[in-house]
Amino acid sequence: MKNKKNILIISGALIIFSFILKYIDANSYAEDALMIAAAITAGYQTARNAVVSLKYRVLGIEALVTVAVVGAIFIGEYWEAAAVTFLFMLGSYLESRTLEKTRSSLKSLLELAPVTATVFRDGREERVSPDEVHTGERVIVRPGEKIPVDGIVIKGKASVNQAAITGESIPAEKETGDSVFSTTVIETGYLELEALRVGDDTTFARIMEMVEEAQDSKAPTQKFIERFAQYYTPGIMVLSIFVYLATRDIELTLTLLVISCPGAMVISAPVSIVAGIGNGAGKGILIKGGEYLEKAGKVETVAFDKTGTLTVGKPVVTNIKAFEGTEDDILRMAAPVEVPSEHHLAKAIVQEAKDRKITIANTEDFEVLSGFGVKGTVDGKNILVGTRKLMAGEGIIISQEIEEYLQGEENNGQTAVLAAKDGKIIGAVSISDKIREEAYGLADRLKKAGVKKVVMLTGDNERTAKAVAAKLGLDEYFSELLPEDKVSKLKELKNNSTVAMIGDGINDAPALAVADLGIAMGATGTDAAMETADVVLMSDNLTRLTYTFGLSRATMRNMKQNIYFAVAVVFTLLAGVLTKNVFMASGMLIHEISVLLVIINAVRLMNYKEKI
Amino acid sequence: MKKVALQMEELVCPSCAKKIEGALKKTDGVNEVNILFNASKAKISFDETKTDVEKLSRIIQDLGFEVLSVK
Numbered sequence: 001m002k003n004k005k006n007i008l009i010i011s012g013a014l015i016i017f018s019f020i021l022k023y024i025d026a027n028s029y030a031e032d033a034l035m036i037a038a039a040i041t042a043g044y045q046t047a048r049n050a051v052v053s054l055k056y057r058v059l060g061i062e063a064l065v066t067v068a069v070v071g072a073i074f075i076g077e078y079w080e081a082a083a084v085t086f087l088f089m090l091g092s093y094l095e096s097r098t099l100e101k102t103r104s105s106l107k108s109l110l111e112l113a114p115v116t117a118t119v120f121r122d123g124r125e126e127r128v129s130p131d132e133v134h135t136g137e138r139v140i141v142r143p144g145e146k147i148p149v150d151g152i153v154i155k156g157k158a159s160v161n162q163a164a165i166t167g168e169s170i171p172a173e174k175e176t177g178d179s180v181f182s183t184t185v186i187e188t189g190y191l192e193l194e195a196l197r198v199g200d201d202t203t204f205a206r207i208m209e210m211v212e213e214a215q216d217s218k219a220p221t222q223k224f225i226e227r228f229a230q231y232y233t234p235g236i237m238v239l240s241i242f243v244y245l246a247t248r249d250i251e252l253t254l255t256l257l258v259i260s261c262p263g264a265m266v267i268s269a270p271v272s273i274v275a276g277i278g279n280g281a282g283k284g285i286l287i288k289g290g291e292y293l294e295k296a297g298k299v300e301t302v303a304f305d306k307t308g309t310l311t312v313g314k315p316v317v318t319n320i321k322a323f324e325g326t327e328d329d330i331l332r333m334a335a336p337v338e339v340p341s342e343h344h345l346a347k348a349i350v351q352e353a354k355d356r357k358i359t360i361a362n363t364e365d366f367e368v369l370s371g372f373g374v375k376g377t378v379d380g381k382n383i384l385v386g387t388r389k390l391m392a393g394e395g396i397i398i399s400q401e402i403e404e405y406l407q408g409e410e411n412n413g414q415t416a417v418l419a420a421k422d423g424k425i426i427g428a429v430s431i432s433d434k435i436r437e438e439a440y441g442l443a444d445r446l447k448k449a450g451v452k453k454v455v456m457l458t459g460d461n462e463r464t465a466k467a468v469a470a471k472l473g474l475d476e477y478f479s480e481l482l483p484e485d486k487v488s489k490l491k492e493l494k495n496n497s498t499v500a501m502i503g504d505g506i507n508d509a510p511a512l513a514v515a516d517l518g519i520a521m522g523a524t525g526t527d528a529a530m531e532t533a534d535v536v537l538m539s540d541n542l543t544r545l546t547y548t549f550g551l552s553r554a555t556m557r558n559m560k561q562n563i564y565f566a567v568a569v570v571f572t573l574l575a576g577v578l579t580k581n582v583f584m585a586s587g588m589l590i591h592e593i594s595v596l597l598v599i600i601n602a603v604r605l606m607n608y609k610e611k612i
Numbered sequence: 613m614k615k616v617a618l619q620m621e622e623l624v625c626p627s628c629a630k631k632i633e634g635a636l637k638k639t640d641g642v643n644e645v646n647i648l649f650n651a652s653k654a655k656i657s658f659d660e661t662k663t664d665v666e667k668l669s670r671i672i673q674d675l676g677f678e679v680l681s682v683k
Contacts, residue, residue, distance in 0.1 A: 045676070048676070049675065052675055052676065053631055053635070053675060055674075056631075056634065056635035056638060056671070056674075056675070057634075058630075058631045058634040058635055060627055060628075060630075060631045061625070061627055092624050092625070095624050095625070096622050096624040099622070099624060100622065102650075103650055106650075106651075212648060212650075212651040212653070213648070215648075215650040215651065216647075216648040216649055216650050216651060226626075261627065263625065263627075266625070266626045266627065267625065267626055270626060270649060270650065274650040
């Protein structure tokens with residue numbers, strides 16, 4: 001880089017001297033010698049690269065420029081030769097300076113990576129590089145320090161700023177048993193942790209790797225442009241041969257070679273994408289590639305999973321109705337079969353039992369009936385916990401009284417779960433999940449960001465779904481869906497619009513995979529979600545969603561501007577050359593300026609902010 | 613089969629990336645090449661009985677691009 005700068009200065013100085021000489025004495029050979037010297041100074045590296053490339057049987061822009069410059073010297077156009085080499089070098093120097101800007105957001109994230117770790121070894125503290133920590137080792141982190149590994153807190157309490165991962169600067173409170181992530185910072189407090197993942201395996205390192213890959217993955221539009229460029233260069237070369245044979249005009253032929261690489265065009269899409277994805281990464285939004293950016297810019301229908309996405313995802317038991325025995329009796333029977341289940345509702349029931357200090361018995365023959373409930377044996381009794389459908393399927397009769405009770409609860413937005421013992425319903429547990437603050441008004445904001453329809457998919461019952469959909473102003477809702485129903489519903493929606501599905505990525509991975517665009521939110525540290533989704537919102541915050549759509553649209557707009565501009569430049573240049581209005585030096589100048597303008601346009605994306 | 617990621621100096625033109633990719637692909641023993649233009653990285657999987665990291669780095673350096681680190 002520094003070398004380039006020196007070469008530019010020397011070559012530029014030689015050109016100026018040559019002009020001064022020409023001014024003093026118009027017929028001096030010295031001025032020509034100076035121009036040739038300038039061309040050689042600036043062109044040496046280019047020519048060398050061209051020769052090496054040819055050795056590897058690769059024909060690049062350097063070879064074409066070199067041929068043009070040598071040709072120009074041969075026909076006595078020394079100024080053109082010097083100008084072309086100088087501009088080519090200046091262009092690449094300025095381009096690398098501006099390109100750096102479009103790439104800076106990822107770099108600044110990478111620079112956040114921790115550099116030291118304090119581990120407890122052989123009974124004393126030792127400072128090592130974070131890569132040298134072994135999993136299972138005890139790591140100590142003090143206030144102001146970065147957590148060097150992914151781990152679990154074994155001692156201490158701290159307020160941790162997780163902005164590096166989630167983009168959220170409000171600190172999270174961590175204590176024994178909590179997971180912490182590499183590169184997050186302890187603001188106040190002290191933690192001792194057990195290292196679970198180190199080095200390249202940490203969430204931070206994997207995010208960085210994904211962003212890196214994403215920035216270089218190609219959008220469909222980009223692939224098209226690249227194909228065009230692939231044919232354009234050889235096409236112009238063939239054209240230049242024909243032009244030479246037809247006109248014997250060497251200068252025109254050489255000028256064609258100079259403009260045969262559509263530089264602005266090949267870089268138009270990649271710069272916009274790198275800037276857009278980089279901007280997102282800084283906000284805790286992981287867009288997995290140009291393809292998804294392009295899709296996100298086209299989304300018409302947004303489908304939400306309810307639990308954990310529109311709601312907080314931590315359901316609590318609000319009411320227990322015992323048709324037989326006491327409330328505690330119901331929990332005593334229901335909780336044991338819910339323990340092995342991963343379901344949100346199951347966790348609420350187990351928690352309630354624990355809160356009431358009920359001893360949870362062991363269960364046998366446990367079975368999950370996906371989307372319906374669970375069954376198992378407790379104390380030798382057959383216990384079923386789940387929906388009406390589950391009970392009906394097992395031939396259990398739901399009386400008028402019970403049905404009325406259920407409907408009453410559901411109209412209040414509660415989810416009611418039935419418990420049955422040996423074929424008879426003994427009680428109902430009402431569970432409710434708080435709607436997220438940011439979910440209110442979200443539908444309107446999404447529509448302002450260009451979305452046409454907002455729907456909700458839920459496994460919950462009709463009445464609860466209706467209550468939530470009404471509160472949030474959703475266009476449509478689909479209730480009582482099993483995971484496979486969500487998939488087929490999404491396929492249906494996909495028939496007439498581009499659909500994005502937003503879920504927590506744990507229970508709804510199949511739905512995320514089938515949607516045009518799968519968005520997982522609050523995915524910090526959950527591998528499955530990070531793998532399946534096309535877009536990952538690292539923070540548990542719905543406002544990032546409108547930002548994602550807005551940013552995608554802005555990026556697509558930016559990319560299109562770049563492409564249209566580049567195509568216009570290519571054809572204008574070609575027309576200019578063929579009509580003999582543009583010559584070698586001016587051709588190179590226009591070429592380099594167009595490349596720079598395209599990059600500068602993309603830099604604007606770095607400053608994209610959401611307009612609310 | 614071995615995999616390596618070479619961090620190069622800042623790549624400026626997509627055609628530079630293409631050039632490096634082309635040259636590496638034509639090298640004996642190289643199986644797969646993925647050039648990350650924006651990250652300026654070359655991810656190569658190769659047969660270690662036929663070539664090695666030094667040789668691959670030298671090709672990139674020959675083409676006029678510095679190799680900053682190997683991972």
